[in-house]
Amino acid sequence: MPTVLALETSCDESAAALVRDQQVLASAVASQVEEHARYGGVVPEIASRRHVEALPALIEQVMAKSGLAYGELDAIAATVAPGLAGALLVGSITGRSLARLHGKPFLGVHHLEGHLCSVHLGEPLPQGPYLVLLVSGGHTEMIRVDGPGAYTRLARSRDDAAGEAFDKVARLLGLGYPGGPAIQAAAAAGDPRRFPLPKGRVSLPEGGFHPYDFSFSGLKTAVLRLVNQLKAEQQAEAARPQPFPLADVAASFEQVVADVLVERTCRCARDQDLRTLVMVGGVAANRRLRAAMERRCAELGLQWRVAPLAYCTDNAAMIAVAAEQRLLAGGVSDIRLAVAPRLALEDAVALYDPQAPF
Numbered sequence: 009m010p011t012v013l014a015l016e017t018s019c020d021e022s023a024a025a026l027v028r029d030q031q032v033l034a035s036a037v038a039s040q041v042e043e044h045a046r047y048g049g050v051v052p053e054i055a056s057r058r059h060v061e062a063l064p065a066l067i068e069q070v071m072a073k074s075g076l077a078y079g080e081l082d083a084i085a086a087t088v089a090p091g092l093a094g095a096l097l098v099g100s101i102t103g104r105s106l107a108r109l110h111g112k113p114f115l116g117v118h119h120l121e122g123h124l125c126s127v128h129l130g131e132p133l134p135q136g137p138y139l140v141l142l143v144s145g146g147h148t149e150m151i152r153v154d155g156p157g158a159y160t161r162l163a164r165s166r167d168d169a170a171g172e173a174f175d176k177v178a179r180l181l182g183l184g185y186p187g188g189p190a191i192q193a194a195a196a197a198g199d200p201r202r203f204p205l206p207k208g209r210v211s212l213p214e215g216g217f218h219p220y221d222f223s224f225s226g227l228k229t230a231v232l233r234l235v236n237q238l239k240a241e242q243q244a245e246a247a248r249p250q251p252f253p254l255a256d257v258a259a260s261f262e263q264v265v266a267d268v269l270v271e272r273t274c275r276c277a278r279d280q281d282l283r284t285l286v287m288v289g290g291v292a293a294n295r296r297l298r299a300a301m302e303r304r305c306a307e308l309g310l311q312w313r314v315a316p317l318a319y320c321t322d323n324a325a326m327i328a329v330a331a332e333q334r335l336l337a338g339g340v341s342d343i344r345l346a347v348a349p350r351l352a353l354e355d356a357v358a359l360y361d362p363q364a365p366f
């Protein structure tokens with residue numbers, strides 16, 4: 009079974025991990041969240057610089073923890089697509105340099121394939137063809153998985169990703185960045201049914217609505233309108249001031265996102281006759297969403313798997329698992345492989361062309 013050292017630097021987490029046969033030998037993540045929080049979002053130039061500073065120590069840390077020498081590795085991998093170009097370059101150059109230095113194969117990995125593989129870090133593994141709901145800060149997609157590397161996208165968000173909606177709504181509620189954990193904390197004691205919010209739908213040119221695709225930008229606008237209305241009511245009642253119902257607004261937002269994701273994903277699984285549903289990505293860490301998905305799958309008799317909590321948000325262990333799968337299928341990248349900030353998941357196989365495609 010291959011042992012892989014993997015690096016992840018596609019956005020604002022620097023990460024390194026060592027994995028053997030889908031078992032994590034060591035994994036380390038250095039988050040830059042606090043620094044970007046000052047700006048309300050990720051600043052690409054800062055992200056690249058911090059990766060350069062953080063990565064060497066993370067690599068040393070996971071190598072030391074595993075007790076392995078470079079000679080014992082079978083391959084070195086790094087995320088090369090999609091993501092911030094400068095940030096991806098840091099992991100790619102570091103990974104390729106290590107591979108060259110130690111005479112090991114290099115594998116460039118697609119970040120979304122990494123997220124798909126994060127479910128392999130838990131037990132039990134999903135069986136047969138299954139439907140994945142991938143919900144992160146950059147993507148909200150339903151992907152049918154028929155085997156390693158065999159992916160078909162069945163749905164997507166037409167505008168904001170679910171995580172982006174969490175981040176934007178958190179900002180307008182004054183809750184800081186990243187929004188997901190902040191909203192989850194603020195919503196804990198709230199009433200999730202107090203404020204009805206819209207389940208954004210995508211119209212079809214021939215009439216009606218797309219059965220699975222998502223739209224979250226209208227929801228963000230609806231929350232903004234609700235906040236303004238509540239503030240105006242507060243001012244009108246200045247004589248008897250009421251506290252702003254932050255917990256109820258946060259819980260109502262979280263609930264409608266969970267409802268939409270659960271309803272459409274379960275409908276797609278049923279229509280596609282897929283009996284197993286998997287959830288991965290940063291938003292899959294959300295407690296209300298995990299509970300809602302688990303409940304609905306139980307009602308429908310669907311098998312339900314979710315990535316372990318520690319591996320929902322960006323990490324390098326999931327990148328190592330994706331590299332392991334590709335390596336077992338004979339995949340190795342050209343050492344000259346560059347980064348591809350916008351490569352689609354369906355084109356991930358191009359990363360293993362004998363001649364670097366870009």
Ligand code: KG4
Pocket residue numbers: 019143144145146147170171172174175186187188189192289290291292293294295320321322
């Ligand atoms: O997968 P990820 O770490 O990075 C991307 O590939 O985008 O996802 C980050 C996103 C952020 O938008 C963050 O707000 C969201 O995941 N997130 C959450 C939670 N934890 C992280 N959203 C909802 N609830 C959470 N507990």
Ligand code: ZN
Pocket residue numbers: 119123144145290321322
């Ligand atoms: Zn991610």
